[in-house]
Amino acid sequence: MSGILDRNMFIGFALCSTLLGFATPFYQGLQVVVLQQKIQENYLGRVMSLSGSLMAIGTPIGIGLSGVISNKIGVENFFLYSGILIVFISILYLTIQTSEKSRKIFSASFK
Numbered sequence: 001m002s003g004i005l006d007r008n009m010f011i012g013f014a015l016c017s018t019l020l021g022f023a024t025p026f027y028q029g030l031q032v033v034v035l036q037q038k039i040q041e042n043y044l045g046r047v048m049s050l051s052g053s054l055m056a057i058g059t060p061i062g063i064g065l066s067g068v069i070s071n072k073i074g075v076e077n078f079f080l081y082s083g084i085l086i087v088f089i090s091i092l093y094l095t096i097q098t099s100e101k102s103r104k105i106f107s108a109s110f111k
Helices: 012-036 041-073 075-109
Strands: none
Touching: 012 041, 041 075
16 A cells, blocks of 8 residues: 555555554464464463564564665555565465365365
């Protein structure tokens, strides 16, 4: 969304970023719940620590890479292409999840 905004639409960009910031606790909260349910209690602290570290290291790496790429193709194009890539990955993920669920349901019905 941010990639298709005009140069004078900073407020729109700020609103999109704010919405993303408000959405973050919802998926991070779900991640914590899933980890708590799936990981044995004696490993939970280590897994949560490793998960948090891996997420935290993505920020400086992402900022560094996005800065280099933005200098080469332009900030507007970077936002546009990264947005398209995110939508594509989301659709791919939903397709994979749906086909796995369908496979489980299909195989369970013939047992």
